[in-house]
Amino acid sequence: MTAIEIPDGSPFGPDNLPYGVFSTQDGSRRVGVRLGDTVVDLSLLLLDPVFAAPTLNPFMAQGRRRWDEARERIRDAVAGPVPKQALHPLREVRLHLPFEVGDYVDFYASEHHAANLGRLFRPGAEPLMPNWRHLPVGYHGRAGTVVVSGTGIVRPCGQRKDPGEAAPTYGPSRRLDIEAELGFVVGTGSALGERIGVGDFAEHVFGAVLVNDWSARDLQAWEYVPLGPHLGKSFATSVSPWVVPLAALEAARVPLPGQIPAPLPYLRGGADWGLDVDLAVEWNGEQVSRPPYREMYWSPAQMLAHLTVNGASTRTGDLFASGTVSGPAKHQRGAFIELTWGGTEPITVKGEERTFLRDGDHVAITATAPGPHGARIGFGEVAGTILPAR
């Protein structure tokens, strides 16, 4: 039996306990929690077969009461000495996609991001569409290309047409970008014809991850009318390997900045699920942005209520993401197209003028949030390196 060492000030203390799926050399995938820089094998700690599964889905499907109970048991167990064979140094394990993704919906919930993109994609027109302040605009992305942090991102090819060109050409994207987002994972779903009210958010949502919704802006700009983004987004979406339980984010809850006009009744009451999460974007090791999640216009409780108000069913593993997190200031923008104003205002990264992503570039998005007793809650990171087009 061994006590778990947690470095002072670690954002992975006993108030966080994020869940992930890991494997060791020659070992099969199983569920663990992160404490400091240690991964604790829950299949050995709690001796519950649900944690010997290769994804979090079976555990997530058990529902809020079981999640709360397991969290208590884990907290109690890790406070004392634990069996040595349940502990693995983080650097010695391989982390996998923590859940099997059902449907993936991406929202567009930052007013600053939506207005910036509106100005860039539709110059001269009203930046926000008439519907934007009435509903959380969103669309379905490709669930099958959600990948775990660390997966190499092959530069996508496709059609793009510069304004000066008469016809589109085919080739590798020349405007490859990131979108720094938070994603929310559905634990227990809802049946066809049912709704999840704003007040039932915490009954259904298991936790949150960091998301990088890689975007090929040139492909997107050419293809997106009238049915929305497709190939400009579908080549890869990266998520962080640790799912932070919703319970760990209680101290991070803040009111939304304010919604005018007041939303329709089915979206009201979800305004208490703003989240004071600080994101940071590193480009080749240099911090280039600090997107503040507390500035988001729509809350995740409102996103889920909207998603299901038409009776659409939800499933364990459904992922819905916030859309790019951008604050009002330039250094708070969560996409390079905004940071460099469509590539017309390069920024300096490691001494070089940069706009969009080059092959070999590495992007890492991290985040922390306030926890209880002055602690910080860490999300870890979602990172990826750009590989040349094939």
Add this chain to the structure above:
Amino acid sequence: MTAIEIPDGSPFGPDNLPYGVFSTQDGSRRVGVRLGDTVVDLSLLLLDPVFAAPTLNPFMAQGRRRWDEARERIRDAVAGPVPKQALHPLREVRLHLPFEVGDYVDFYASEHHAANLGRLFRPGAEPLMPNWRHLPVGYHGRAGTVVVSGTGIVRPCGQRKDPGEAAPTYGPSRRLDIEAELGFVVGTGSALGERIGVGDFAEHVFGAVLVNDWSARDLQAWEYVPLGPHLGKSFATSVSPWVVPLAALEAARVPLPGQIPAPLPYLRGGADWGLDVDLAVEWNGEQVSRPPYREMYWSPAQMLAHLTVNGASTRTGDLFASGTVSGPAKHQRGAFIELTWGGTEPITVKGEERTFLRDGDHVAITATAPGPHGARIGFGEVAGTILPAR
């Protein structure tokens, strides 16, 4: 041992052999083929455990060579007497969703439909967007709400805003519609970063189904800018219970009507996968439309090549649909919004003037295609009844 009776002229003769998943009273789900009005239990006919699975996915994952081999074995086996316990009258079985859906992408491949919708949604503007003749426009739909024919369709609620209204209101859709489509089911997928060329269509695609992409036009019109349809479509998409193998559609292959301008090289060569499938739409038992699939501008081989040209991976069970099938003539339009020109030109159904769907309405879409030796290949039907909003 019993011989299987096939009524003269049945579109479910030995050249069709569509696959489905069925159960009998107290029985578990398993894979069968339809011959005439008989369902043959393949788990008993071929004694292969892959057909005892509750979905077609394990069989579809085995690939083209195994599909061809199984088709040969089934054809041989059903030509003679078969074990009586393998046979079930169609009316005595329950048919289920035949495959577990991976990702669902809906295209927009009919020029007539896209132009009609452009005129209705964006009056006064050019009906086709500049990208439309260069790429098969498509978007991701909700995989978790793909349901089998016969599932009741609850009228969706959501936000809608009439042109004369100052703000949106919430309530049941007032413009509930259908979209008659063909869907294509991926059998063997492709890895992240790979492409499926137009020439490899038949290696990857297992077969085709009928699709009714139910659409709430009022929700859609308000929400769809700039990220595309979401709640207007995500409440339900119905598919027919029988997957017609691609091999059964060989005699239905026709050249596309013609593509001007010539598509980019990665989309060329897919023009030989036009399909001469005749759809028919019945509204409360009265035939209201005959959409001709041979009029489609983009082929399914081009759709799949486009879908993966950015390196997006595909999985067994991925479904991609054609978008509404509409021909040039009014009686060939596959959506009521087109047939009634946005509700301004009602049509007569069972003696009543009708525009959009009322509660209790029943819609059935059927289709047949030419088979070998003058036979017809039947798709069966995709049907649904509208239930009141909850």
